Amino acid sequence: MRETPNFTGWRVTVVHREDSNTERLVRQLRLLGAQSALQWSPLGTTAVPDLVIVDADQGWDDLLPWRDTRPACPVVALLGSEAPGRIAWALEQGAGAIIAKPVAASAVYPALVMAVSIHQERQTVAERVKFLEERVRLRPLVHAAVERLMSVHAVNEERAYAILRDCAMRRRLPMEQLAAFIIGGAEPLPEVG
Known part of the structure; x- marks a missing residue:
C-alpha cells in the first residue's frame, strides 16, 4: 500500500457486545468518517461491509462467514486476552490487526490502516499464486x-x-x-x- 486510506464513507461492522469499548470505538470511527453498525450476531454473507471489527475474546467459529477461506474484507480483532487460543482464532478469521482492550482512540486508525494493507497484500499474493498455478497446470x-x-x-x-x-x-x-x-x-x- 502506497498511501494510507481515507475511511470516509466506509461501512464498518463491529461484531461485539455493546460496552464502553464499543462506545469509544464507534466514536472514533465516526471521527474518521466511517459509518458503523454494532451487532452481536453472525455476520451474513450478503452486504459484506468494507471492514469488520470483531470481538476475539468471545467470538466463535461461525461468527464470520469466511471460515477456512480468505476474508471478503479487512478484519480487525478486538482483544483483551493474551490467551494463545484467542489470538489463533483471530488469525483464523483473517485478522490483519489487533486493537487491545480497553480501546484507546489512538490505536484505532493505525489498526484499520494495517488491516487494509494486509488484506490488499493477501489479495495480491492470492492472485499471483492463482496465476502461477495456472501456468504450472499448463x-x-x-x-x-x-x-x-x-x-x-x-x-x-x-x-x-x-x-x-x-x-x-x-x-x-x-x-x-x-x-x-x-x-x-x-x-x-x-x-x-
Missing part, C-alpha cells in the same frame, strides 16, 4: 509442443524450447498459450530460424 502443453518441434525439426530439446520461446515473444503470447495453439492445430509449427 506446463505439459509446453512440453508436448517442445517434443513436437523436436520431432518435426530434428533438433534437441534445448533448441526446440528456444524456438517456442522466441515465437511466443515475437507474437507477444504466453508460451503456454502458443503451445496450446500448436498442439491443438490452430497454429502452424514455428520455423527454425
Whole structure:
C-alpha cells in the first residue's frame, strides 16, 4: 500500500457486545468518517461491509462467514486476552490487526490502516499464486509442443524450447498459450530460424 486510506464513507461492522469499548470505538470511527453498525450476531454473507471489527475474546467459529477461506474484507480483532487460543482464532478469521482492550482512540486508525494493507497484500499474493498455478497446470502443453518441434525439426530439446520461446515473444503470447495453439492445430509449427 502506497498511501494510507481515507475511511470516509466506509461501512464498518463491529461484531461485539455493546460496552464502553464499543462506545469509544464507534466514536472514533465516526471521527474518521466511517459509518458503523454494532451487532452481536453472525455476520451474513450478503452486504459484506468494507471492514469488520470483531470481538476475539468471545467470538466463535461461525461468527464470520469466511471460515477456512480468505476474508471478503479487512478484519480487525478486538482483544483483551493474551490467551494463545484467542489470538489463533483471530488469525483464523483473517485478522490483519489487533486493537487491545480497553480501546484507546489512538490505536484505532493505525489498526484499520494495517488491516487494509494486509488484506490488499493477501489479495495480491492470492492472485499471483492463482496465476502461477495456472501456468504450472499448463506446463505439459509446453512440453508436448517442445517434443513436437523436436520431432518435426530434428533438433534437441534445448533448441526446440528456444524456438517456442522466441515465437511466443515475437507474437507477444504466453508460451503456454502458443503451445496450446500448436498442439491443438490452430497454429502452424514455428520455423527454425
